[in-house]
Amino acid sequence: MSLLLENIRKTYRQPEGGRLPVLGIEHFQLQRGEQAALIGSSGGGKTTLLNIIAGILTPDSGQVVIDGRDIVTMPEVVRDRYRASRIGIVFQTFNLLPAFTALENVMLGMTFSGRGVDQNFARELLQRVGLGHRLHHSPKRLSVGEQQRVAVARSLANKPVLLLADEPTANVDPANQQLILDLIRDSCRDHNVSLLLVTHSMEAAASFQRIERLQDFNRPELCAPERSA
Amino acid sequence: MSLLRIAWKNILQRRVASLLTSLSIGLGVMLMVLVLVIAGAVETAFTQRSIGYDLIVGPKGSDLQLVLSAVYRVQPPIENLPYMYLEQIRADRRVISAVPLAFGDVTQQGSFPIVGTTPEFFENDYMPGRKFRFRGGRIDSLFDAIIGAEVARTNGWDVGTQFSILHGGAQGSLHDELFTVVAVLEPTGTANDRTVFLNLQGFYAIEGHEKPIDEVEKRLRDFYAADPQRLTSAMQQLEQYRVRRAANPSIPEGQAMDSPPAMQEVTAILVKTRPATPFDAISLSSELQKGFQAMAVNPIRPIQRFMASVVGNIQKALVVLTAIIILVSGVGIFVSIYNSMVDRRREIGVMRALGAARHHVFGIILAEASLLCLGGAVGGWLAGHALAIVASPWVIQQTGLLIDPWAISAVEAILFPALGLLGVLVGFLPALTAYRTDVAEALSS
Numbered sequence: 227m228s229l230l231l232e233n234i235r236k237t238y239r240q241p242e243g244g245r246l247p248v249l250g251i252e253h254f255q256l257q258r259g260e261q262a263a264l265i266g267s268s269g270g271g272k273t274t275l276l277n278i279i280a281g282i283l284t285p286d287s288g289q290v291v292i293d294g295r296d297i298v299t300m301p302e303v304v305r306d307r308y309r310a311s312r313i314g315i316v317f318q319t320f321n322l323l324p325a326f327t328a329l330e331n332v333m334l335g336m337t338f339s340g341r342g343v344d345q346n347f348a349r350e351l352l353q354r355v356g357l358g359h360r361l362h363h364s365p366k367r368l369s370v371g372e373q374q375r376v377a378v379a380r381s382l383a384n385k386p387v388l389l390l391a392d393e394p395t396a397n398v399d400p401a402n403q404q405l406i407l408d409l410i411r412d413s414c415r416d417h418n419v420s421l422l423l424v425t426h427s428m429e430a431a432a433s434f435q436r437i438e439r440l441q442d443f444n445r446p447e448l449c450a451p452e453r454s455a
Numbered sequence: 456m457s458l459l460r461i462a463w464k465n466i467l468q469r470r471v472a473s474l475l476t477s478l479s480i481g482l483g484v485m486l487m488v489l490v491l492v493i494a495g496a497v498e499t500a501f502t503q504r505s506i507g508y509d510l511i512v513g514p515k516g517s518d519l520q521l522v523l524s525a526v527y528r529v530q531p532p533i534e535n536l537p538y539m540y541l542e543q544i545r546a547d548r549r550v551i552s553a554v555p556l557a558f559g560d561v562t563q564q565g566s567f568p569i570v571g572t573t574p575e576f577f578e579n580d581y582m583p584g585r586k587f588r589f590r591g592g593r594i595d596s597l598f599d600a601i602i603g604a605e606v607a608r609t610n611g612w613d614v615g616t617q618f619s620i621l622h623g624g625a626q627g628s629l630h631d632e633l634f635t636v637v638a639v640l641e642p643t644g645t646a647n648d649r650t651v652f653l654n655l656q657g658f659y660a661i662e663g664h665e666k667p668i669d670e671v672e673k674r675l676r677d678f679y680a681a682d683p684q685r686l687t688s689a690m691q692q693l694e695q696y697r698v699r700r701a702a703n704p705s706i707p708e709g710q711a712m713d714s715p716p717a718m719q720e721v722t723a724i725l726v727k728t729r730p731a732t733p734f735d736a737i738s739l740s741s742e743l744q745k746g747f748q749a750m751a752v753n754p755i756r757p758i759q760r761f762m763a764s765v766v767g768n769i770q771k772a773l774v775v776l777t778a779i780i781i782l783v784s785g786v787g788i789f790v791s792i793y794n795s796m797v798d799r800r801r802e803i804g805v806m807r808a809l810g811a812a813r814h815h816v817f818g819i820i821l822a823e824a825s826l827l828c829l830g831g832a833v834g835g836w837l838a839g840h841a842l843a844i845v846a847s848p849w850v851i852q853q854t855g856l857l858i859d860p861w862a863i864s865a866v867e868a869i870l871f872p873a874l875g876l877l878g879v880l881v882g883f884l885p886a887l888t889a890y891r892t893d894v895a896e897a898l899s900s
Contacts, residue, residue: 273899282808282894303812310810317898321805325468330456337456338810380809 228388228420229256229279234288236274247446248274249285254438258387261411261421263431266440272424275440276390279422280313281305293387310339314381314419316410318393320373322365328352328376329361335383351379354416355409371402378410382417389414391423395430403430458815462822469795473827476788480831481838483781484870488839490777491864494770496850498762499644499859506645507580508554509736510751512536512544512724512743518750519757525556525723526754528568528646532559536749537678538719539689549728549735552579555721557658562651563619563629567606569651571658577601579727581643590614591638597657601638605648612636620651622663630661659719668693668700671718678748692717726751774866781877788827789881792820796888803889804897817890824882825875832874836867 231254237245249271256262266272277283279290281297289296293312297305314335322331332348352361355375357368365373374394381389391410395403407430414421423434431437466473506526513521516533523530535557544553557571574594577587591614594601602612612618616636621627634653642648658664672693679686692715728735736753743751796803803816843860850858 277895277898280808282898303814306807306810306812309808315808317805317808321801321808321898323802323805325464325802330464333456334461334806335809337461338806338812338815343456384810 228258228260228293229254229422230289230291231255231279232289232291234275234278234290235286236271236278236283237286249278250445251275251288252445256388256420256422258420259415259418260436261414261434262423262436262438263434264422264424264438264440265426265428265431266424266444267426270440271444271446272426272440273392275444276315276392276422276424279388280315280390281309307338307340310335311341311384312387314384314386314389316374316377316381316389316391316394318396320365320370320377320397322373322376322380324365327362327364328357328368328372328379331365331376332380332383335380339384341384348379348383351382352376354413355379371398371406374398374402374406375409378406378413382413382419385417386419388420388422391421393425393427394423395425395427407433458818459822459826462819462826465799465819465823466826472791472795476784476791477827477831477834479784479787480781480828480874481835483777483784484832484835484874485839485842486780487774487777487870488836488867489842490770490773491866492839492843492858492860492862493850494773495862495864496644496858497766497770506725506754507583507585507727508552508725508754509728510726510740511754512540512553512726512749512751513722515748515750518752519761521723521750521752522754522757524558525725526646528558528570528650532722535720535722536724537675537689538716538721539675539685540678540749541721541724542716543685544724544726547739549732549739550726551729552725552727554579554725555655556723556725557655557720558722560620560622560627560630560661562606562610563621565606565610566621567603567610567649567651569620569653569658571653571655573655576652576725579725581645581647585643587643587647588641589638590641591636594637594652594654594657597654597660598632598634599637599654599657600634601640601652602636603640603648603650603652604642606651607636607639609649612639614639618651620661622661628663630663632661655721659714665714666718666720668697668718675717681746689717781874784831785828785877785881788824788878789884792824792827792882792885793888796820796885799889800892800897801900803892804894804900807892807894808898813890816892817886820886820889821879821882824885825878828874828878828881829871832871836870 231251234249234251236249237247240246264272274283278285279292281290284298288298290298292308295308297308300308323334326334329345329348329352332351333343333345336343336348349358349361352358355378357372357375357379360368360372365376368376389410394410395406398406410423411421411433423431425431511521511525513525514534514536520530520533524532538555541553541555544550552575554572554576558568560569561567562569581587589601607613614636617633618636619633620630622630640647672690675689675693676686679689696715696718726739728739740751740753743749806816840860843858847858847860
């Protein structure tokens with residue numbers, strides 16, 4: 227099993243006091259190599275959920291088990307390295323670092339995993355996403371579609387067990403949306419990586435066999451928010 | 456990819472701002488290097504290395520004045536010593552060379568000091584291991600002169616030039632004698648470059664340099680009051696001279712060609728002691744110190760005192776000033792990086808999301824600040840020395856100060872560690888900001 231969520235609760239502190247419940251998930255799991263689309267409306271807690279799964283945010287309670295280990299109980303340093311080595315992330319805004327070339331952006335993903343940088347594999351990944359001729363181009367010299375392909379290659383750089391994609395086609399022109407989506411799905415399939423794609427677009431989710439609606443299992447009311455004094 | 460490489464790429468990403476901040480550090484370092492190179496040259500010119508003698512013997516008085524007048528020729532002489540005293544010093548078994556200097560006059564053109572001396576002066580090293588080299592011939596006749604490189608350059612003199620001298624300094628009366636340049640010294644970076652050397656006997660032969668016999672007798676009686684044997688010898692010489700003059704009144708009183716050693720004086724004596732027994736100089740100096748006639752000083756000590764109390768403080772002030780410039784430049788780097796942190800918040804969030812730990816991003820920012828400081832330091836250091844190389848011929852020509860553009864001072868040795876530390880200090884707060892970055896917030900910003 228790649229991902230298991232148990233009794234996840236998350237609240238945010240409100241400026242006026244008290245806490246706002248945003249996430250309440252009792253159970254969710256994803257098998258190794260499985261692909262699922264998670265549909266939710268804006269502000270519905272999608273990004274919060276992804277951040278919790280990635281170990282960027284810590285839930286108030288619950289378990290986030292990735293590749294057999296609960297990342298919630300890990301010390302932050304261990305969790306950072308675990309994230310680098312087990313989880314790939316594709317952001318909605320690509321988030322390529324402008325100081326680095328396409329190849330360096332992919333290698334940057336390898337830098338923090340503790341496994342060392344494999345430049346040949348980074349080249350291979352970029353060639354697979356059709357950017358073998360753009361290795362040394364900076365992000366600003368790449369088209370939007372090309373940037374997202376670099377982001378996909380970077381997310382796979384550390385041979386993760388789980389890939390989290392946050393609205394990966396939201397900023398891509400309609401002509402490229404399906405191409406990007408296919409690229410992500412095919413890449414995950416090729417590397418036996420589980421995929422959790424979060425989107426608000428039914429079109430983007432349509433090709434997935436497993437489609438979950440966040441509102442179906444997100445029950446923030448299960449969180450026990452503190453009342454302001 | 457190492458953290459240093461990531462830091463370097465980030466610097467390149469903001470290359471204009473990075474270049475400007477690093478440049479400001481570089482300019483500060485360049486100024487400091489130039490100050491240190493010049494300070495080193497001044498120190499070299501004013502230390503033991505600038506003279507190849509162990510002791511300077513002169514009349515009792517200020518040791519600093521004796522050194523400044525005999526070695527650097529920037530002060531008037533204190534008084535004179537009897538020539539017989541030179542012979543006495545030469546006879547000491549500890550002394551391997553005693554060179555007389557007689558001075559006090561200056562050239563009419565350019566007011567360069569005149570020094571009467573013996574050929575031994577040019578045979579000895581003017582600095583340890585450095586011999587005089589000159590263009591032209593030797594001093595053969597009474598009014599031949601050898602001139603320093605600076606004298607030749609400033610006055611436009613060369614071999615064959617004739618010149619006049621003024622008695623007792625720039626305000627003195629003009630001597631009638633005309634001197635002829637027979638040789639020009641190559642630059643030495645010492646006071647010799649701006650000195651005109653005469654034959655000692657020629658110096659004595661200048662009209663007006665003679666003293667009345669009665670005055671000489673009085674001075675010798677004072678000088679040798681505690682040494683009746685030498686006093687008797689001196690008085691005998693004077694008496695014989697009196698008799699000779701009475702027999703031939705046409706000879707002017709004190710005329711050098713005729714006068715005995717007792718009638719002659721020297722202004723200072725440069726002494727080299729036996730190199731194998733370094734305590735010779737100390738024992739000779741302390742013996743002379745006990746007497747009341749003369750003193751022998753180590754040429755370095757008074758100058759070191761002078762350097763420490765006056766010149767050294769000026770140098771320190773300049774070094775401190777350039778250090779402040781570097782610190783201010785460091786603040787510039789701090790401001791530049793700190794301001795960029797707002798724009799780079801998202802990038803830091805992305806790196807953290809890719810698995811970078813807090814200490815990674817902390818280290819990257821710290822490395823950026825250190826690279827900017829050290830890059831500026833290396834650039835400034837090279838530029839400083841390059842400028843010194845380019846300017847040294849001009850400085851030597853203008854001032855006679857021998858610049859060694861690649862002389863590394865102790866301050867320079869600590870410059871790079873210090874600037875590395877400065878980088879750490881100025882990078883610390885921005886690095887802490889990066890360390891504390893909330894990844895989720897940064898990614899959503």
